[in-house]
Amino acid sequence: MINVSVIGATGYVGAELLRLLSAHPGVQINKAVSKSFAGKKLHDIYANFLPERELELQESGGKFGADDFVFLCLPHGQSLVAAPPLLKKGHKVIDLSGDFRYDNTDIYEKWYGISHSAKKENREAVYGLPEFFGAEVKKANFTSNPGCYTTTSILALAPLLKEGLICEKGIVIDAKSGVTGAGRKEKLAFSYCETAGNFKAYSVPLHRHTSEIEEQLSKLSRKDVCLLFTPHLLPVKRGILATVYADLMEGVTPETVTAAYEKYYADAPFTHVLPHGKLPELKYVVGSNNCMIGFEVSPRTGKIIVVSCTDNLIKGAAGQAVQNFNLMNGFDETLGLPRTAWYL
Numbered sequence: 001m002i003n004v005s006v007i008g009a010t011g012y013v014g015a016e017l018l019r020l021l022s023a024h025p026g027v028q029i030n031k032a033v034s035k036s037f038a039g040k041k042l043h044d045i046y047a048n049f050l051p052e053r054e055l056e057l058q059e060s061g062g063k064f065g066a067d068d069f070v071f072l073c074l075p076h077g078q079s080l081v082a083a084p085p086l087l088k089k090g091h092k093v094i095d096l097s098g099d100f101r102y103d104n105t106d107i108y109e110k111w112y113g114i115s116h117s118a119k120k121e122n123r124e125a126v127y128g129l130p131e132f133f134g135a136e137v138k139k140a141n142f143t144s145n146p147g148c149y150t151t152t153s154i155l156a157l158a159p160l161l162k163e164g165l166i167c168e169k170g171i172v173i174d175a176k177s178g179v180t181g182a183g184r185k186e187k188l189a190f191s192y193c194e195t196a197g198n199f200k201a202y203s204v205p206l207h208r209h210t211s212e213i214e215e216q217l218s219k220l221s222r223k224d225v226c227l228l229f230t231p232h233l234l235p236v237k238r239g240i241l242a243t244v245y246a247d248l249m250e251g252v253t254p255e256t257v258t259a260a261y262e263k264y265y266a267d268a269p270f271t272h273v274l275p276h277g278k279l280p281e282l283k284y285v286v287g288s289n290n291c292m293i294g295f296e297v298s299p300r301t302g303k304i305i306v307v308s309c310t311d312n313l314i315k316g317a318a319g320q321a322v323q324n325f326n327l328m329n330g331f332d333e334t335l336g337l338p339r340t341a342w343y344l
């Protein structure tokens with residue numbers, strides 16, 4: 001049994017993580033930290049947690065067990081402050097914010113507008129995308145969980161770029177997210193009447209995830225990837241669907257594309273590529289830790305269209321964190337993770 005503590009327990013990601021961890025056979029939940037609800041029980045805030053679990057929300061500070069594995073589910077900027085003392089005390093940590101995702105902290109500072117105050121710890125952080133960095137995650141003490149839009153987009157594009165099947169310039173990612181992607185904040189723009197029956201693009205043309213996707217894809221493909229990423233707010237609770245457009249290199253066939261995906265994902269338990277011409281939908285993944293990818297080619301325009309779907313709270317956040325936790329602790333990668341979507 002590994003003792004775990006979760007900081008930022010009452011946010012959407014923290015609560016989803018606690019839900020997954022509470023069913024994980026290798027985990028004992030020790031401490032759930034909440035700034036706003038300290039002293040209350042988790043089921044006072046989220047009634048889906050049964051009262052008999054008696055998990056009390058505690059103030060930050062105080063002591064973690066010396067061997068606690070700690071998850072940080074805090075807004076970006078807050079993990080910069082929270083992670084260093086935990087790492088110094090020898091805790092293994094997974095951070096789910098954007099604070100430690102960049103190899104180059106200048107890029108973080110430019111796109112987040114925050115001065116990076118933990119550069120030493122940033123150098124220790126492994127980017128937790130198991131499909132490409134699983135070997136590094138296994139050895140890591142500190143893992144930085146990728147973003148939801150970024151996971152969905154990188155998994156769609158990395159095999160094609162690494163195998164030289166698409167041009168690294170002119171890629172367009174047209175992504176749509178459910179409203180939980182924005183967190184549990186009380187903000188007019190995310191209220192029911194503003195989101196239901198509506199659909200809109202936002203942060204055009206410079207959403208911060210553009211930089212994370214570009215940095216990781218450039219590193220993976222050893223090319224200078226420059227792309228357009230446009231997010232949209234979809235009036236559903238969960239799920240991300242990214243439609244990706246790229247120029248195919250001369251002579252690339254659907255069979256070559258399928259072979260490239262197979263090369264990287266044949267052994268990946270949660271990333272599934274559909275047969276050529278079949279495209280995934282949100283209901284194929286929501287409720288699971290899966291990323292589902294489908295593609296079609298357009299000979300008329302010379303482009304490939306890839307559709308990639310995840311559940312933003314699971315493969316995009318809490319589920320991928322559990323996947324990384326499993327790797328860091330020598331468990332089977334799939335332990336405690338949902339492999340079948342809800343569908344309905």
Ligand SMILES: NC(=O)C1=CN([C@@H]2O[C@H](COP(=O)(O)OP(=O)(O)OC[C@H]3O[C@@H](n4cnc5c(N)ncnc54)[C@H](OP(=O)(O)O)[C@@H]3O)[C@@H](O)[C@H]2O)C=CC1
Pocket residue numbers: 007008009010011012013014033034035036037073074075076078096097098146147148180181182183184185312313316317
């Ligand atoms: N929502 C999503 O789909 C995804 C989110 N993420 C990332 O995960 C992290 C958590 O996201 P999410 O759960 O959605 O966010 P929420 O806004 O729902 O929750 C964040 C929680 O952090 C705690 N907190 C502590 N300090 C602060 C502070 N100064 N300001 C605001 N909150 C604070 C609060 O809990 P308390 O008061 O109990 O301490 C709050 O509920 C973020 O970094 C986000 O970018 C990553 C991928 C996907």
Ligand SMILES: CC(=O)N[C@@H](CCC(=O)OP(=O)(O)O)C(=O)O
Pocket residue numbers: 096097098146147148149177178179180181182183231233
């Ligand atoms: C719908 C919505 O608002 N989504 C968030 C992204 C989700 C998220 O918080 O992920 P990261 O941790 O990777 O930043 C946004 O666009 O800022």
